[in-house]
Amino acid sequence: MTGISGYKEKYLAALDEQEKLERKHALQLDLLRKTIVHLSVAAKGQESKLDASLIALQNKMRGGSGADVFEQMERVQRAVGEFDREREQELQRVLDWFKSAVDNLMELSVPADLRSQLSLYKKGLKSQLTSYRAFGEAVNELSALQKRALAAAANPNKGLWQRIKGGKTLEDNAPAKPSRTSAEPVEAPVERDLGPKESVTKTPPITQVDDPAAEDSYPKVAQRINATLKALVTSIEPNDMVRRKVEIVRDRIDRGMDWFALAVTLEDIRDILMARYLAADKAFSEYLLNINRELVSISEALGVAEDAEQQRGGAAEALTASVSKSVKQLQADVAKSNSLPDLQSTVSDHIRTIQNALSTFKQAQPAPSQSLSAQLKALMDRVKTVEEESEKSRAQLEEQRYKATHDPLTSLPNREAYNERAFHELHRFKRYGHPLTLAVCDLDHFKKINDTFGHQAGDKVLKLVAQVVSTRLRNVDFVARYGGEEFVLVMPETDAEQAKTVLDKMRAAIAKTPFRFKDSPVTITMSFGIVQFRGEDSVESAFARADKALYEAKANGRNQCVIAP
Numbered sequence: 001m002t003g004i005s006g007y008k009e010k011y012l013a014a015l016d017e018q019e020k021l022e023r024k025h026a027l028q029l030d031l032l033r034k035t036i037v038h039l040s041v042a043a044k045g046q047e048s049k050l051d052a053s054l055i056a057l058q059n060k061m062r063g064g065s066g067a068d069v070f071e072q073m074e075r076v077q078r079a080v081g082e083f084d085r086e087r088e089q090e091l092q093r094v095l096d097w098f099k100s101a102v103d104n105l106m107e108l109s110v111p112a113d114l115r116s117q118l119s120l121y122k123k124g125l126k127s128q129l130t131s132y133r134a135f136g137e138a139v140n141e142l143s144a145l146q147k148r149a150l151a152a153a154a155n156p157n158k159g160l161w162q163r164i165k166g167g168k169t170l171e172d173n174a175p176a177k178p179s180r181t182s183a184e185p186v187e188a189p190v191e192r193d194l195g196p197k198e199s200v201t202k203t204p205p206i207t208q209v210d211d212p213a214a215e216d217s218y219p220k221v222a223q224r225i226n227a228t229l230k231a232l233v234t235s236i237e238p239n240d241m242v243r244r245k246v247e248i249v250r251d252r253i254d255r256g257m258d259w260f261a262l263a264v265t266l267e268d269i270r271d272i273l274m275a276r277y278l279a280a281d282k283a284f285s286e287y288l289l290n291i292n293r294e295l296v297s298i299s300e301a302l303g304v305a306e307d308a309e310q311q312r313g314g315a316a317e318a319l320t321a322s323v324s325k326s327v328k329q330l331q332a333d334v335a336k337s338n339s340l341p342d343l344q345s346t347v348s349d350h351i352r353t354i355q356n357a358l359s360t361f362k363q364a365q366p367a368p369s370q371s372l373s374a375q376l377k378a379l380m381d382r383v384k385t386v387e388e389e390s391e392k393s394r395a396q397l398e399e400q401r402y403k404a405t406h407d408p409l410t411s412l413p414n415r416e417a418y419n420e421r422a423f424h425e426l427h428r429f430k431r432y433g434h435p436l437t438l439a440v441c442d443l444d445h446f447k448k449i450n451d452t453f454g455h456q457a458g459d460k461v462l463k464l465v466a467q468v469v470s471t472r473l474r475n476v477d478f479v480a481r482y483g484g485e486e487f488v489l490v491m492p493e494t495d496a497e498q499a500k501t502v503l504d505k506m507r508a509a510i511a512k513t514p515f516r517f518k519d520s521p522v523t524i525t526m527s528f529g530i531v532q533f534r535g536e537d538s539v540e541s542a543f544a545r546a547d548k549a550l551y552e553a554k555a556n557g558r559n560q561c562v563i564a565p
C-alpha cells in the first residue's frame, strides 16, 4: 500500500502548497496597498483637496484587507473627480469676479449702446468662461469695454474731458498698445511705475460739471473697481512663479490706479491666473502619469497571477475527474478480478494513474480558495478601470495644456508658456550662474502689411516668420509669440554678444525671405532688443530692459539688433 500512503503525502504537500500560495496572494494585495500608499505620498502637496483625500486614503490603507483595496481604488477615482470639481469652483469664483467688475462699470453713466454691450458681455460670460483658457479673451474684452466706459463716464457730454485735460480725450491719452514710435521708451507693464502720480483718485478735480452724477460716479466706481480687483488678487494663492507679479499688482492697487493702470493690471491678472492654473494642471498631469505607471505594473502583476490561477483551476478539475474516473474503474476491475496477482496489478495500475494525475496537478500548483480568486479578478477589473480613466483624463489634460500654452496661428508657444519657461530659466541662472539672454523682437511696419494686403496676408507673414525664427534656433533655445507681431526668445548658456550674432543672422534671413503678395515681392524686416540677465534681475525687469532696447532699434531705423546696457 506504499502507493496509497504516497498519495496522502502528496495530498498533504499539495495543501501546504495551497497555504503558501494564499500567503503569496496576501503579499500581493499588501504590495498593492503599499503601492497606493506610495502613490499618495508622491502626489502629496500638489493640490490641497487632493492632498487631504490622499492622506485619508493613506491612513486607511495601513493594514487594510483585500476589500479595503477596492475601496482605496475608488478613493483615488474620487480624489481625481474632486480635483476637477475644485477647478470648476475656481472658475465660478473667477466668473463672479468678472460679473462684479461689469456691474461696477454699469454704475457709471455710460451711453445706452455701451450699456447694452456690457450687459451682453455679462450674459455671455457663463458660456465663455468654461475653461481658464478663455480668461485671456474675456479679460481683453473687459479691458476694451472698461476703457470705453471710463472714457464715456469722464466725458458724459462730449467735451467735458477735453475741457478738463486741455482738449485731449481719454482715447487720445490711451496708449492701448504702447507705440514705439513715440518719444518715450516702453517698459514692461508689470514693473512700470503705475503709481499714484496719475491715480484715479488724484485726477485733476472736475470743476465744470454738466452732470453732477457723472462727476461723482467716476472716482467712486474707480475705487470700487480697485476694491474688486484687490479682492480677486487677494484670493489668488500665489505659487513661486507668480508671487512676484502678485506682489507688484497688489502694491499697485494699494497705491491707487488710473484707468491705464487698470487696463495693464487686468492683463497682469490674466497672466497670473493663467500661470497658476497651468502649474496646477501640470502637477496634476504628472500625478496622473505616476498613477498610470504604477497601475500598469500592478495590473501586469495581477494579470500574471490570474493566468497562473486559471491554469491551477483547470488542473484541479482535471485531477478530480481523473481521480474519480480511476477510482470507479478500480472498483469495477476489482470486482472482475479472478486472482490476487491479477488484482494487485490492476490496483497498482490505477494508483499509478492517480499519482500521475496528482503530479500533473502539483506542477500546475493547487488552486487557492474560490473567494481569493474572485477577489483578484475584481481587483484587476477595478485597476483596469482606474487605469483607463486616469489615462483618459491625462490625455485630456495634455490636450488642454497644449492649447493653453500654444498660439493657434503660428503653433509657437504663447505668452503663458513664455512666462513659465522664463521663470524656470531664471531659476537655473540664479542657481548655476551660466549666462542667460532674452530677446524681444517685433516685425517692422507690420500695420502697413495688414493695411495694404489684408489681415489674412498679415497672418501668413506671421506664420512664415515664426517658422524662420524657430528653425534657426538651437534645441535649448525657446521662442514664443508674445502677442500681436511680437515674439520673445529665451537663450540659455548664451551671452548677449553671442545672441546678437545668432539673431543678426536670423534677421538677415527674414529680410531675405521672399514674401510675395499679389505677385509683388515685399521685404519684411524685424527689430530685436537683446538683454543678458543680471544677478538682481527678475523676468519682468529683464523683459523691460529688452523692450527698451527694441524701442531703440525701432527708433534707430529698424531691421537691427540692439543690446540693452
Ligand SMILES: Nc1nc2c(ncn2[C@@H]2O[C@H](COP(=O)(O)OP(=O)(O)OP(=O)(O)O)[C@@H](O)[C@H]2O)c(=O)[nH]1
Pocket (backbone or CB within 6 Å): 177, 180, 181, 409, 442, 443, 444, 445, 446, 447, 448, 450, 454, 455, 456, 457, 458, 459, 462, 483, 484, 485, 554, 558
Ligand atoms: N494679420 C495680423 N495682424 C496682427 C495680428 N496681431 C496684431 N496684428 C497687427 O499688427 C499691427 C501692429 O502695428 P503697430 O503696433 O502699429 O506696429 P508696426 O506697424 O509693426 O510698426 P513698428 O512696430 O513701429 O515697426 C497692428 O495693425 C495689428 O492689428 C495678427 O494676429 N494677425
